[in-house]
Amino acid sequence: MSNSIASSSRGPTIPLPIPVIPPPNVPISKTNLKAQHHLASGALSGLCSAVCLQPLDLLKTRLQQRYEGTQRRRVGTVVREVVRDDGVTGLWRGTVPTLVRNVPGVALYFYMLSAIRGRLSITPYFQTTPLAITVLEGSTSSKTPVSSSSSLSSRTALVKLSNQGNLLAGAIARTSVGFILNPITILKARYESTQFHEYRSLWGAFRSLVQTEGIRGLFQGVTATAVRDAPYAGLSLTFYEKGKEVAGRMIKPEWGVPNAVLHSGSAAAAAVLATLATSPADCVKTRMQVNPTDHPTLRRAIIKLYQDRGIPGFFSGSSLRIFRKAASGAIAWTVYESILLFVRDQGL
Template sequence: TGAVSGLVSATALQPLDLLKTRIQQKGTTKKRVNALSRVHPIFRFITSTVQNIVRKDGFLALWRGTAPTITRNVPGVALYFYALQNIRSAIAIIPPLNERNRPNVSTLPKASHGGNLLAGAMSRTIVGLVLNPITVIKARFESDRYAYRSMMEGFRALRQSPGGLTQGLLASALRDAPYAGLFVMSYEFLKEQNGKSIPMHWVTRKPEYTCHLSGGCAALFATTITHPFDVIKTNMQVNPARFPSLTRSGLSLAKDRGIIGCFDGMLLRVVKKVLSSVIAWTVYESLLLYSSTKM
């Protein structure tokens, strides 16, 4: 079920990831900060990036990087949901991380808010460590600095560069652990609240309503909080010579681009994360609910 949800979201939303990487790579300079602080120039910036990609390489170039995205997301999402299920099952028997009196509105084992935060962070960190080399290749496919013709060519290039396989790993962990922890915690909390406010016959007949709303809101919250680390991660993986370490990358980006530059591409990442979370969690919980009723 996790693999199915990962495949659907990865294929459908790849252009948003590609645009985000290009914008983060290009970045905003301090001369453009005042202009980009308004909404409409940001949309012009995105539009011009799309036009340049399509004019140079054609419409299908917006899906460049889909192969590494699928290679990462399909097993990654499956592994994430598997780890999350098992970690929450273990947490559910630990009294401080378990709240048996709270309603269980999820197909996942019931845990406290702190337990959900811990389970999400641990699960996503494990996946990030395992799949980081593919994440680096994905970022480089999406950028315009590399002309890899295949994933094997990308792997060979990473192996030949010092630290290539672990490039941006710390920045990814600092992004993914709090993101996943905050997401799972707020997702479960919002499902409880939505279960109280949405008419009960909607919840029982159409449980995907609560998944849609809760998943989208949780993704919006967690993405906004963690986005600066996504900008650092992208630049470390795409241009390691200029951004060799987490500290130097953060200081360099803040100096060159200012505070607003640390949120380059956030609109695209928010849209992508909201949509992918709605797709992934709705598909995942719906399939689990369907399989449980057939057993």
């Protein structure tokens, strides 16, 4: 039977539209990216962000640790105290544990993220839904994602996923890496606080922590960290990918906007939104890691923080964390994606 409605004596044959099934969600072109590319670019991005932004981490920790009384401490006051006691270089106190954590941590995070997203991309539920393509006899519908997809593919080397896929991938990757590196995170927080000036080396800090608190002390605050990191990573990745997609469609090729601007702007905006949602968990996590005696459990830490500072205490240092996360995200994602795009385009 022909693809038409049989004509009656009163009218001509009317052709029916022929639906064309859109292609599966596969990359537009094969890439040559390997595990070492994700690890190397992630390590470099972690190095850059750690060195540049360590002072913000230190100030955030000092603002969040417990002080007697309820008087709010200001950033300027803390900066003057640090410079007075340790000089300008004191602002970089804790850089060594930060590097020990961030360089392999960011590398491992980006590698795990790429691996998880690659797995999820072959599952229909986590794929992006392409626009339906309808071909009419003698004409082609304008509803086709091909041109926009090819334009966006030149600006990123990452697999496209649905929002649910990005949420899941970010949460799993970040939580896993956070658990593995939690001992280094504790040493970093204590290095930055005012209560552990006896820490003179990373190995000495590690021995002191194990001797006084045992192996369990290495995972102090891991629950609060997971509560913070899982939603933060999932939301941040989702906002980042959506920001790239929206900005990529708005920016015309003839404008000549560099990829770095697209990546850094999208990453900074995503970090701000995700940070606002997870600041309370970050404050609780810092209390548990810096003052484990007074904050032995998650429930006790929440109660103690509320008793000390009230609701504002759950957002202590949030302005610094927002700025730090925005800058960190912009640096990390821009360096990471720039290297991957270079490797892909050069065929290295």
